[in-house]
Amino acid sequence: MKYWILKHRFLLMRRMTQLGILALYIAGNSYGFHLLMGNLSSSLVMKHIPLADPFAVLQIFAAGTILGLDVLIGAIIVVIFYLIVGGRAFCSWVCPMNMVTDMANWTRKVLYLEKIERKVWLGRNVRYWVLGLSLILSALSGVAAFEMVSPISMLHRGIIFGMGMGFAAVLCIFLFDLFAVKNGWCGHICPLGGFYALLGRMSMIRVKHNQASCTLCMKCKDICPEKQVLSIIGKESGAIVSGECTNCGRCIEVCEDDALAFGVRNYISSASEK
Amino acid sequence: MSNLESKKIVISERRKFLSLMAQSVGLSALGGMVWTGYLQEAKSAPLILRPPGARAESEFIRMCIKCGQCVSACPYNTLSLAKPGDHKPMGTPFYIPRQMPCYMCTDIPCVPVCPTGALDKKSVSSQIEGVETLDITKAKMGLAVVDTESCIAFWGIQCDACYRACPVMDSAIKLEYRRNPRTGKHAFLIPIVNSETCTGCGLCERACVTEKAAIHVLPLELAKGSIGGHYIRGWDKADEKRLEGISTDVTTHTKRSEKSATDYLNSGEEMFK
Ligand code: SF4
Ligand code: SF4
Ligand code: SF4
Ligand code: SF4
Ligand code: SF4
Numbered sequence: 345m346k347y348w349i350l351k352h353r354f355l356l357m358r359r360m361t362q363l364g365i366l367a368l369y370i371a372g373n374s375y376g377f378h379l380l381m382g383n384l385s386s387s388l389v390m391k392h393i394p395l396a397d398p399f400a401v402l403q404i405f406a407a408g409t410i411l412g413l414d415v416l417i418g419a420i421i422v423v424i425f426y427l428i429v430g431g432r433a434f435c436s437w438v439c440p441m442n443m444v445t446d447m448a449n450w451t452r453k454v455l456y457l458e459k460i461e462r463k464v465w466l467g468r469n470v471r472y473w474v475l476g477l478s479l480i481l482s483a484l485s486g487v488a489a490f491e492m493v494s495p496i497s498m499l500h501r502g503i504i505f506g507m508g509m510g511f512a513a514v515l516c517i518f519l520f521d522l523f524a525v526k527n528g529w530c531g532h533i534c535p536l537g538g539f540y541a542l543l544g545r546m547s548m549i550r551v552k553h554n555q556a557s558c559t560l561c562m563k564c565k566d567i568c569p570e571k572q573v574l575s576i577i578g579k580e581s582g583a584i585v586s587g588e589c590t591n592c593g594r595c596i597e598v599c600e601d602d603a604l605a606f607g608v609r610n611y612i613s614s615a616s617e618k
Numbered sequence: 619m620s621n622l623e624s625k626k627i628v629i630s631e632r633r634k635f636l637s638l639m640a641q642s643v644g645l646s647a648l649g650g651m652v653w654t655g656y657l658q659e660a661k662s663a664p665l666i667l668r669p670p671g672a673r674a675e676s677e678f679i680r681m682c683i684k685c686g687q688c689v690s691a692c693p694y695n696t697l698s699l700a701k702p703g704d705h706k707p708m709g710t711p712f713y714i715p716r717q718m719p720c721y722m723c724t725d726i727p728c729v730p731v732c733p734t735g736a737l738d739k740k741s742v743s744s745q746i747e748g749v750e751t752l753d754i755t756k757a758k759m760g761l762a763v764v765d766t767e768s769c770i771a772f773w774g775i776q777c778d779a780c781y782r783a784c785p786v787m788d789s790a791i792k793l794e795y796r797r798n799p800r801t802g803k804h805a806f807l808i809p810i811v812n813s814e815t816c817t818g819c820g821l822c823e824r825a826c827v828t829e830k831a832a833i834h835v836l837p838l839e840l841a842k843g844s845i846g847g848h849y850i851r852g853w854d855k856a857d858e859k860r861l862e863g864i865s866t867d868v869t870t871h872t873k874r875s876e877k878s879a880t881d882y883l884n885s886g887e888e889m890f891k
Contacts, residue, residue, distance in 0.1 A: 373690035385709075386685035386733050394733055400683050404734075407680045412735040415683065467638070473646050481650060485657045487679050492660055492708050493653065497684065501699055501709055505686050508701025 354593030361437050369504045384438070384500045385491070386418060394418035399539040403488035406479045423543065429591065431544020435530060435537050436592035440503065441496045444514055445530045448521035449569070457522070466525050468572060468588070471538030478535050490535055527569045537590075544587030551589060551596060552607035555581040564595035564604060583609045663705065664840055666712050667818065669697055670720060670757035671729040671742040675839070681736035684709035688728040688737060696720050697728065715820020715835050722754045722785045722819050755786060760818030761841040762791070762811045762833050769832035771808055774798045780809050780833045783825035790816040809833065813842065 349356065369387070371377035381388045386396040396418030404411055426434060435442055452458060474490075481489035491497060495517055498510035517529045530537055553576055560578045565571050573586035574595065596604045661679060669688050672678045688711050689697040696718045700706035713720060729737045729752070744753040762780075771777045784791045789812060796806040809822075811833075820835045851857040 373686065381690060381731075382685040382687045382733075386683045386687070388687065388731075388733070396683065396733065404680065404683065409677075409680050411681065411683075412733065414733045418733065467642070470642070470645075473642050474649075477646050477650055477653070481653055481657065485654060485661065486676065487657060487661055487707070488683075489653065489657060491684060492657055497709055498702060501684065501686065502701065505689060505699045506701055509703030510701055513702060 351597050354597055358437050358592065359443070362440060362443060365438060366440060366500070366503055369500075373504055383497075383504050385497060386415060393421070395422055397536075398423050399536050400488055400491050402539075403478055403482040403490060406482040407486050407488055408483070426540060426543050427546060428548050430547045430549050430589070431540040431542070431587050432537060432590040433544075433547075433549075434540050436590040439496060439536075440499050441514075441517065441534075442530065444499070444518050445521050445527065448518050449527065451522055452526060458526070466528060466532045468532055468570075470532050471535055471541070474533055475535035475538040475542075494536070495529075496534070496536060531569055541587040544589065544591075545585070547587070548609055549591065549606060550583040550585065550609045551591065551593070552583050552605055552609075553577060553581055554603050554605075555579065556603075557601045558603040559601050561600065563598040563600070567594045567598050569594075577603075583607065585609070660707050663707055664837060666706050666710075667715065667760050667820070667835060667837060669711050669713070669728050669737055670722075670726055670754060670759055670817070671732075671737040671739060672759070673736060673738055673741075675837070678736050679707050679710060681734045682710050683734050683736075685733060686711070687731040687733065691727040691731045693723070693727065694718060694721050713820070715823040716831055719820035719824045720757075720759060720817075721821070722757070722817060724752070724754055726752045726754050726757075755815070755817060757817040757819070758838060760820070760835040760837050761813050762816050762818065762820075762822050762835050763841050764809055764811060764833045767832075768828055768830070769809065769826075770828065771806060774800060774804060774806055776807055777827060778807055778809070779825045779827050780822035781807075783821045785819060785821060786815050786817065791822060 365380070368377075368380040369383055372379060372381040373383075378391055379389070381391070382395075384397060385400050386394070388394055394414045394417055396415045398419040401411060401415055401419040410416075429437075478490035495510075495513040498507075498513050502508065502510040502514075521528045521530075525532060555576075555578060558578045562577070564577060565574050568574055569592070570586075570588045570590065573584050573589040576582060576584070591606075593606065596606065664675075666675075668675070668678060669692075673681065684699060686699050689699055696713045697711045698713070700708055700710050700712060702708065704712075706712055726742055729739055729742055739752070740750075741758075742752060742754060742756050743750045744756060745751075746753075766772045769777075778793060781787070781791045781793050791809050791811055794806075794808045794810050796808060798804040798806050818835045818838070823831045823834045826833050850860055
């Protein structure tokens, strides 16, 4: 049991933060416990500190509006935060959709769907195209385009303010990830993940690899939702610099040989590394 | 593909990259088309009532970040965020008066919490002794409209439920007394809405006794007409002033009208020679 917890420590911590944040929102909006108000699009911490989804703000900007100072400050706080903890830390530690897609992934494993996997026809870069398209369509249509269709917003807004037919969209994502493409939504399409991946290219806290201890068991590549980021495994020591790494820490947990750990990126040498 | 392979044609990295690019462009175009179609549909939901202080719909829908802070601030649970299936622009706040009207809180808690300014504090404030003070009576969420066919006051039944429910009583709705020729000795008490003071709160709609409300709040753009600049109230001195300095020359000057009509008509003589 103790071993199990050790082997899933980051997973457990992630689920706790993900659920904890949702619980705080629900408490804030429905039960008058005002630590956290609003939702993941924009919120107010302790009644004073604004937070805002920088990607939503960017879309609104593309649609032709520069929002008030509160929201801008909120977005900047969020950007700075993720520049420190790792861009896609949002994905694995905050975004509720992560629980849905992880569940799809887990079901995949249990049902041995892996074994009959067809060739993946969806590129990992599609998310950046969707990201670009969101901004272009925002500019053309005068509304934040991705926000109008975002299943992520439907999910967190739904959990906090009432779901309606939103569960259908979430179910679609689940089934897509389960049957169509492994990590299809989060690993290929989601433009919010793409946005944070771009931010993550410069972020400070990274997974670091120590090649000397690596026994090439490849358990990390097996568990990682973004395998392509682990290209240095067994080849060289250093930080996983790709922004697409979600800092979920699964690779660290499964590694039996202490070859992976969270660390602070050394900007100067990592620049020469790459 | 197999054809290519059998001939052992090597596809260069550059070519691969370019065709991948082209593929992505194609897919984006297709996706973009469907997406745009949906956005246009979703944007045009004219039958929607917004919280007090909301900017004009096109601007509101652009600015609102869908955080729901206005929704949580409302003590009456008037507002909700549009869910998929509500057929309203996704995630934006609205209210349905017959279910829960806006109670016109004097401190308007829903407006100052809006982080984006989609709800404009200025539009629901007035200057009182030089200080900007929140003033809910300035709200323009919509306009109440009476369906005279189904309002029982027009049958001669004394109702005045909407009149008494209205927070801007005797101003937003006035009762007009008219003789009831059917009985000869009673009066109609007819509710008449004044668009200048009606805020669109919907308390009247909620109070209306008929099965489906005979008075209902419509968004302003839908409820109101517009006269245009052509009509002038001749009996109103101020309105009449608009005529000052306007030229009274009504002739249209074109190339043809430079000559007088007779000249113009006679000028065709050469044709008959
Ligand atoms: S990729 Fe998108 S949906 Fe997935 S966890 Fe990240 S933000 Fe959420
Ligand atoms: S490299 Fe490790 S931390 Fe990054 S996404 Fe993969 S498993 Fe998670
Ligand atoms: S004015 Fe009061 S009742 Fe009306 S929407 Fe705002 S908070 Fe709710
Ligand atoms: S508080 Fe403002 S931005 Fe947030 S949902 Fe309400 S109107 Fe939209
Ligand atoms: S909506 Fe009805 S109750 Fe509200 S101000 Fe207008 S007339 Fe009065």
